[in-house]
Structures are given as C-alpha cells and as structure tokens.
Amino acid sequence: MVDRATTSTTKTEIPEEIAGLRMTRQRQEVYRILMEQRDHPTAQEVFLKAKDSLPNLSLATVYNCLEALVQHGIIRQVNFERESSRYCPNLREHGHFHDARTGVIHDVDFKPGCQLSDFLELPPGATIDDIEITIRGKIPTA
Amino acid sequence: MVDRATTSTTKTEIPEEIAGLRMTRQRQEVYRILMEQRDHPTAQEVFLKAKDSLPNLSLATVYNCLEALVQHGIIRQVNFERESSRYCPNLREHGHFHDARTGVIHDVDFKPGCQLSDFLELPPGATIDDIEITIRGKIPTA
DNA sequence: GCTGGAATTAGAATAATTCTTGCTATCGGT
DNA sequence: ACCGATAGCAAGAATTATTCTAATTCCAGC
Incomplete structure (x- = not known):
C-alpha cells in the first residue's frame, strides 16, 4: 500500500505548493512522472504511469493537472505537428x-x-x- | 457561369501540373486562394472561399487537395498550438x-x-x- | 468536526481531421 | 471519338484528442 498519511514519500520529494499552485496528490504524481521520465510523454502516457500509484485517477484529471501546471509555468506543453500534446518539465x-x-x-x-x-x-x-x-x-x- | 471548357481563367494562371501533381479544378482553386490570400487560412476558410467558384466542393476535398499540395511540396502546413492547421504557399x-x-x-x-x-x-x-x-x-x- | 471552495471523476460532448463508399472525370491507347 | 483503367471527388460516418458537465470528494481554515 501507498503511504497516504503524510506528505513524505519514498519517491522524489515535491513541495506542497509550487508557484502558488496547491500540489495535490494527483498533481504531484503527474509532475513527478514528468521529472523522472524526461522523454516528453503525452497525457495518455502520464495517465498510464500515474495509475500505478493512483488507481482511480481519471484521464480528465491528468489533463486538468497538466493544464494547471502549464498555466503556472511549472511545465511546458510541446506540440509537434497535429500529434497529441507532449509535456516537458524543462523550463x-x-x-x-x-x-x-x-x-x-x-x-x-x-x-x-x-x-x-x-x-x-x-x-x-x-x-x-x-x-x-x-x-x-x-x-x-x- | 464559370468557364469550364478551357483551362484558361480570368484569374491567376495556374499550370495544369505542378511538381508532378495533376492540378484539377479543385486543386487549382485551393492553391489560388492560398496564393492570393497569404494570411495562412485554415482548411475551413479555404473551403468557404472556394465554394464561390466551385459550389459543390466538399470540405473533405479541400483537405484532400491541401494534403496533396503539401505532399508534393507545393505548399506548407503550419501548426500553432493545437489550433486548426493553417496553410502557407511561401516555400x-x-x-x-x-x-x-x-x-x-x-x-x-x-x-x-x-x-x-x-x-x-x-x-x-x-x-x-x-x-x-x-x-x-x-x-x-x- | 463543519463548511465552502477547489479538485477530482466519469462520461458525454466537441471539433478537426480522416476514412469509406460509390460516383464522376480524366487519360492513354486504339 | 470510344473504352477501360485510374485518379479524383462528394457525402457522410468514424476517429481521436481534448474539453465540458454534473456530481462527488477532498482539504484548509475556522
């Protein structure tokens, strides 16, 4: 089982707030996946990875999280041709x-x-x- | 009525073939619109303009024409964020x-x-x- | 521990583009 | 000019990424 009682995890430590954005569990997870795996994943790919630790995460939430992170300048959205958007934590x-x-x-x-x-x-x-x-x-x- | 018996038009003269691509009436029209109005229109915008001279043109055909022109290097497709593709005759x-x-x-x-x-x-x-x-x-x- | 606003979820809705199918026009050879 | 083969076209269905909606859940501050 995953430790849910505290903010500390065995994984990368992520603050509770970045750039004024409250880092919920979902946002942390999305952000952590982007930081750990810097190959510009799509929302779908992030979703699949994130489900391991947040089994009832929804794809819409991943989109919401990604958008929130982009809006706050924490990550960047990368578009290539008309393919699915990809996301990048390299600022x-x-x-x-x-x-x-x-x-x-x-x-x-x-x-x-x-x-x-x-x-x-x-x-x-x-x-x-x-x-x-x-x-x-x-x-x-x- | 539109002159359909000859290849010559009163508008911009376009050859019957460009870069090995047969320039049908639809492709000519699509290409001419791009050349005349160089503000990077979308397929939809090209469609609306082209309907004036080809009333039973379909949007799918505009997409087909644009793709054929892009494939043959006659025009370029331009994508901005996730908006509709735009097209550009500037090579x-x-x-x-x-x-x-x-x-x-x-x-x-x-x-x-x-x-x-x-x-x-x-x-x-x-x-x-x-x-x-x-x-x-x-x-x-x- | 309650409460209000924010976040999340699931699924429906949207929008751009592509695909399918059947028809039509065009081309090259006679 | 005619004929078969091929390419192009139209209409609408299908697809796909993304956004929206409505209902529930979460959390920070009181």
Missing part, C-alpha cells in the same frame, strides 16, 4: 529535435549568447512572449 | 510570428547567412529535414 529556453528514425524527442539548448533577433527579421518593435523551435531530422545510428 | 524557409494582439500570423524570414546550427546545440551528426519556428508576441499598434 530552460530550448528547442526540440525529433529524430525521424527513432521518434525520440531531444531537447536542444540554445548556444550561449544567442539572440533570436540575430537570426530572424522580426517585425519592428515586436516583443517576444514565447518561442517554439522544432526540428525534424535524423541522428546517425552509430 | 522559402521562414518562421511565423503570431501577434497576440491581432491574431495575425506574419512570416518572418531568416537573416541572410544564418545557420541554425550556429544557434542550437544540435545532437552531433544530426541532419535536418525540416525546421519550424513559431514566435508568439506582440507588435506595437503604432
């Missing part, structure tokens, strides 16, 4: 590289000192709220 | 700037001589098939 500004061979999504960091405006002819005076860079390509098997 | 490599204020999507070109690998820590040996850069931000009203 550093970074892009995503989809390996067409394996389907794996790698985080790719920006090189230090790089300014996007050095690259793009942005509309004059434009302010940037959010950037999404997705690259599809192949990584040699070697 | 130059470019990004998209979503103005949060107006909802308008602007094409943004890469500055000449820019290499994405100068910016990103790509996995070693990675080859790039396709890049998608989307920026959300605001453009001053002035």
Whole structure:
C-alpha cells in the first residue's frame, strides 16, 4: 500500500505548493512522472504511469493537472505537428529535435549568447512572449 | 457561369501540373486562394472561399487537395498550438510570428547567412529535414 | 468536526481531421 | 471519338484528442 498519511514519500520529494499552485496528490504524481521520465510523454502516457500509484485517477484529471501546471509555468506543453500534446518539465529556453528514425524527442539548448533577433527579421518593435523551435531530422545510428 | 471548357481563367494562371501533381479544378482553386490570400487560412476558410467558384466542393476535398499540395511540396502546413492547421504557399524557409494582439500570423524570414546550427546545440551528426519556428508576441499598434 | 471552495471523476460532448463508399472525370491507347 | 483503367471527388460516418458537465470528494481554515 501507498503511504497516504503524510506528505513524505519514498519517491522524489515535491513541495506542497509550487508557484502558488496547491500540489495535490494527483498533481504531484503527474509532475513527478514528468521529472523522472524526461522523454516528453503525452497525457495518455502520464495517465498510464500515474495509475500505478493512483488507481482511480481519471484521464480528465491528468489533463486538468497538466493544464494547471502549464498555466503556472511549472511545465511546458510541446506540440509537434497535429500529434497529441507532449509535456516537458524543462523550463530552460530550448528547442526540440525529433529524430525521424527513432521518434525520440531531444531537447536542444540554445548556444550561449544567442539572440533570436540575430537570426530572424522580426517585425519592428515586436516583443517576444514565447518561442517554439522544432526540428525534424535524423541522428546517425552509430 | 464559370468557364469550364478551357483551362484558361480570368484569374491567376495556374499550370495544369505542378511538381508532378495533376492540378484539377479543385486543386487549382485551393492553391489560388492560398496564393492570393497569404494570411495562412485554415482548411475551413479555404473551403468557404472556394465554394464561390466551385459550389459543390466538399470540405473533405479541400483537405484532400491541401494534403496533396503539401505532399508534393507545393505548399506548407503550419501548426500553432493545437489550433486548426493553417496553410502557407511561401516555400522559402521562414518562421511565423503570431501577434497576440491581432491574431495575425506574419512570416518572418531568416537573416541572410544564418545557420541554425550556429544557434542550437544540435545532437552531433544530426541532419535536418525540416525546421519550424513559431514566435508568439506582440507588435506595437503604432 | 463543519463548511465552502477547489479538485477530482466519469462520461458525454466537441471539433478537426480522416476514412469509406460509390460516383464522376480524366487519360492513354486504339 | 470510344473504352477501360485510374485518379479524383462528394457525402457522410468514424476517429481521436481534448474539453465540458454534473456530481462527488477532498482539504484548509475556522
């Protein structure tokens, strides 16, 4: 049985509140799964994993939790083409590289000192709220 | 009534075949709408416009046409968050700037001589098939 | 321990897109 | 010009990810 009487778990320790968001058991579990398994899972995948410790979790709750975490800037939602959304606890500004061979999504960091405006002819005076860079390509098997 | 006996129209001239794709009346119309109205319309929007000249066009056909055009590299599909796909006849490599204020999507070109690998820590040996850069931000009203 | 607001659940609803089926147009060969 | 083969099209059903709704449960503060 799972320890339900205290906040402490044998797993990763997660505070009761992050960024003003009350971390319920479901939100903790969802967040912990994202932190432990950083391969950008879908809501469905998170749901399946989370059911191990919260057997009567519902998929809607996973969506709710993910949305709450996204809204509070604790995780990021990543969309690739029209596939299911994926979720990512890496808050550093970074892009995503989809390996067409394996389907794996790698985080790719920006090189230090790089300014996007050095690259793009942005509309004059434009302010940037959010950037999404997705690259599809192949990584040699070697 | 619409001239159906010849290939020539009073509108933009479109060849009977592009990149090996037979340009049927429906595909021509879809393509012409994208070329004339370069604001990244959705399938639905293309459908509504196209119905003017092809009254018994179906939405499924618009999707078919768009897919055929995308497959043949004649247009590009653009996805933003989980919204409806949008379509773009601009084949130059470019990004998209979503103005949060107006909802308008602007094409943004890469500055000449820019290499994405100068910016990103790509996995070693990675080859790039396709890049998608989307920026959300605001453009001053002035 | 009660209570009100927030969170969760289960299932229905929604919306974009794709699939299926039967019909129609077009093409290449005669 | 005709004919069979093939590709394209239309209409509506089906699919799928996600959101919504309503009812229950949980929890923090009193």
